[in-house]
Structures are given as structure tokens and as C-alpha cells.
Amino acid sequence: MEKIPILKMGKYLLVTIQVDLYDRLAMNLESDLAEMITKTSARGVLIDISAVNIVDSFISRIIGNIAQMSRILDAHTVVVGMRPAVAITLIELGLPLTGVHTALNVEKGMDMLKKYVDDESMLLESEDYTDDSIN
Amino acid sequence: MEKIPILKMGKYLLVTIQVDLYDRLAMNLESDLAEMITKTSARGVLIDISAVNIVDSFISRIIGNIAQMSRILDAHTVVVGMRPAVAITLIELGLPLTGVHTALNVEKGMDMLKKYVDDESMLLESEDYTDDSIN
Numbered sequence: 001m002e003k004i005p006i007l008k009m010g011k012y013l014l015v016t017i018q019v020d021l022y023d024r025l026a027m028n029l030e031s032d033l034a035e036m037i038t039k040t041s042a043r044g045v046l047i048d049i050s051a052v053n054i055v056d057s058f059i060s061r062i063i064g065n066i067a068q069m070s071r072i073l074d075a076h077t078v079v080v081g082m083r084p085a086v087a088i089t090l091i092e093l094g095l096p097l098t099g100v101h102t103a104l105n106v107e108k109g110m111d112m113l114k115k116y117v118d119d120e121s122m123l124l125e126s127e128d129y130t131d132d133s134i135n
Numbered sequence: 136m137e138k139i140p141i142l143k144m145g146k147y148l149l150v151t152i153q154v155d156l157y158d159r160l161a162m163n164l165e166s167d168l169a170e171m172i173t174k175t176s177a178r179g180v181l182i183d184i185s186a187v188n189i190v191d192s193f194i195s196r197i198i199g200n201i202a203q204m205s206r207i208l209d210a211h212t213v214v215v216g217m218r219p220a221v222a223i224t225l226i227e228l229g230l231p232l233t234g235v236h237t238a239l240n241v242e243k244g245m246d247m248l249k250k251y252v253d254d255e256s257m258l259l260e261s262e263d264y265t266d267d268s269i270n
Contacts, residue, residue: 003186005185005216007183007185007216007240007241008240009144009241009242014241018153018154019154050140050142051140081140081142106142106144106149107143
């Protein structure tokens with residue numbers, strides 16, 4: 001397999017990671033996601049890692065990169081379905097996934113994304129597009 | 136990997152098949168799905184096969200089994216994201232996925248499931264639960 005499928009669900013993109021992310025696969029995922037975000041004008045990316053048993057520094061870096069890249073393209077990233085053991089490993093390895101939002105499951109992650117997107121559009125409306133300080 | 140993750144999205148369950156379905160994995164998927172449908176009272180199952188390059192008689196039988204099993208548990212099954220080459224292969228092999236609904240992508244599949252579920256509840260309301268002929 002060379003590609004992880006990216007599913008479009010309304011304004012959001014859903015990615016389920018089921019296999020070990022080796023170098024090329026991870027790079028493909030990054031570039032495919034960047035392309036899909038711009039093509040579909042997606043406002044959020046949901047990454048499900050409930051099938052991932054082992055997380056190392058490589059995967060955690062990839063997730064961080066995806067989150068940063070999405071942010072530049074005006075989309076939020078939420079990681080969902082993390083197993084308890086994975087959370088423990090991440091903290092013990094000193095990789096607390098800084099800058100990445102997390103939620104318990106896909107439904108909660110989707111709610112989180114909706115909230116972010118709604119908050120932003122409300123902010124834009126109330127500021128009437130005149131304030132440059134909006135991130 | 137021993138399990139394919141099943142994601143709950145509202146009244147529906149979403150399964151993305153990204154790896155080759157060997158015997159045990161397929162059997163696990165069937166039993167996990169049956170369990171999830173009963174546990175979550177799901178009304179529909181969406182199976183995304185956009186990452187599947189090769190479909191043989193085994194996978195097509197598994198998909199057929201899942202659809203029949205879901206139907207008994209009062210849930211509809213829609214297969215989405217089939218590649219053109221896979222569709223050609225299925226027909227050439229004489230495996231037209233009888234009894235399985237298909238849609239182009241996840242969004243259309245979700246619409247299809249919503250329609251089935253809405254139609255059923257309308258039918259039930261109009262018949263006032265008195266007609267035994269409803270399947």
C-alpha cells in the first residue's frame with residue numbers, strides 16, 4: 001500500500017491510520033492531505049489513531065507536521081482514538097504532541113472541529129474583517 | 136494488526152479497509168461489526184474500499200456476509216469508494232456484489248443511508264406499527 005485514504009465528510013477530512021507509518025507513506029500522507037485541504041477547502045482534519053499500538057518519535061513528528069501544515073492552510077487538526085498505552089508512551093518518551101488537539105473519539109473530535117470553525121467565523125463576523133490580529 | 140477500527144459517527148458506523156483482508160482479520164471485522172451494531176444501535180454501516188486495489192471472491196463474499204448480517208440487525212450497508220478497476224474485476228469474475236448497495240464516495244453513501252433510515256421510519260409511522268409485512 002502506498003497511500004492512506006483521506007475521506008471527505010462535509011467540511012472535514014477524515015484519516016484513519018491502520019498501518020505502520022514508514023517514511024514514504026508518511027510523506028505521501030502529508031502531501032496528499034495538503035492537496036486535499038486546498039482542493040476541497042476543508043476546515044478541519046480528523047486523524048484517527050485507534051488502531052495504532054505503538055507511537056514513536058517519528059509518528060509523533062509526522063502528526064505535529066500535519067497539524068502545522070493544516071494550520072497554515074486554515075484547517076484545524078484533531079487526533080482521536082488514542083489508546084491509553086500510547087498516551088503513556090508519548091509522555092514517557094517526552095513527546096506530549098504539543099500544538100495538536102486531541103479528543104476521545106471521532107464524534108467528540110468532530111464536535112471540537114465544528115466548535116473551532118464556528119468560533120472563527122463568529123470572530124470574523126464580529127470583527128468585520130478589520131482586525132489583522134486574528135490568527 | 137488484528138483489527139480494523141470501526142468508527143461511530145452518529146447513527147452510522149464507518150469502516151475503512153486499507154489492508155488485505157486475510158481470514159482472521161475478516162472474521163474479526165464481521166464479529167466486531169455485529170457487536171458494534173448491537174452495542175451502539177447503529178442504523179447503517181459504511182464500508183470504504185477506496186484503498187483496495189484487488190478484490191477477489193473472498194473479499195466480495197465477506198462484504199456480502201457483512202451486508203446480510205447488518206440487515207438482520209436492522210442496519211443497512213453501503214460500500215463506497217470502489218475503484219474503476221475493482222468494479223471491472225468484480226464483473227469479470229462474475230461477482231456483482233448482489234444485495235450490497237454502493238455509492239461513489241463517503242458523503243453520497245452517508246446520504247444514501249440517511250434516506251434508507253428516514254424512509255423506514257416514515258413507513259413505520261404511516262403504517263402505525265400494525266403491518267407485519269415490513270421487512
